[in-house]
Amino acid sequence: MTTSAEVEAAAAAAATTRRRMLARVARLLRPSPGRAALLAIASLAMLYVMLFCPSTWETMTGWITSDAEAAMLDRYRSVARRQIQWMREEGELMSDGGMMEGGGANGTERCRNTVQGASRVADDRGFVCDRADVEASGCCGAGPATKRARFTCDACRVADTGYGSALGGGAAAPAASAAAECCDDFETCVSCCMRPDQKEALLRVLDTTRGHRLRAILSARDQFELCSALCRTSSLSVRHENKYRDEHAKHCFVQHLDESTV
Structure with missing residues (x-):
């Protein structure tokens, strides 16, 4: 004791x-x-x-x-590479992040879409349709009378194939003008950018982009948000201050190695 x-x-x-x-x-x-x-x-x-x-x-x-800002952006870049949700094989959609199977006809599924298009809309599954065909769910409808295309690259210059690609048609354009993957309109740019086979190219964009454009894309949670930011804020289509490289292809999402990143 x-x-x-x-x-x-x-x-x-x-x-x-x-x-x-x-x-x-x-x-x-x-x-x-x-x-x-x-x-x-x-x-x-x-x-x-x-x-x-x-x-x-x-x-x-x-x-x-x-130096402090560069270190911070590098850290954000590495986080973005790990956290961005990517489209899988064509026909397989992610169950989280707003990407879902089906066309929203049952009223339980919701889609995000590009909203601002006056006549066309791209949804977060990669479909493009007329605004009149967008359902209350926000998804491009799947009805028999609906005109929609998925992962379409119509009216896009993709790599060195000129306008159109294996996923879309259109008139050919000189390969020399295909320095970046650019499209005529914002909605087609988003849909083409969302192809599952674009993942590696988009990762290179994350690794090589600098300045204010990087800040605009680092907050993306998935491929839809990343493509929307790239197609909206891209300066790849601009040659000089107020002059486009191609007046018909103003929305770009990937720039190739023969050009400097802006």
Whole structure:
């Protein structure tokens, strides 16, 4: 059985240990003369540069800011690569992220779509249809009278095949103008971009894109949101400030290696 003397001795020992630890922390926090001198010299040097060499100061702060921003964007880029949900093989749709089987006819399925098109809409399954054929669910309808196409690249320059591809028709265009995968309209651009075989090309876009355009696409949760952001914000179709490379192909989602990324 523990006696009162033993309890008092244990309490005294604990108090002594606490005092020693506090004293050690105080010694560590107490600035030494040498450390204080170095801190003062560094502060004076920074003040001198800031007051008398403003251009150098701006360069230094720019380096620090740009390095921190680059590190942050690289971290976001790696997260985006892991988290973006991709379309699977044609005919197999993802069950999460809003991508679902079927056409919304049973009223239980919902689709996101490109909303803003005056006459055409692309939904998050890769279908393009007339606005009149969009169901209350937001999906392109599947009725017999519905005109819709999935993963269509009609009116797109895809790689070096000119207008159209194995997934779409259209008049041929010179291969020299196919520096980027561009389409005539936003909805077709989104649908073509959502093809399952575009995943590797889109991952390269994530890896090589810089600046404000990268910020616009890093928040994408799935291939639909990524393609919508790319087709909407792309500057790949612009040659000069207000001049398009091709007046008929203003919406681009992939740029190839023979061009610099904007």
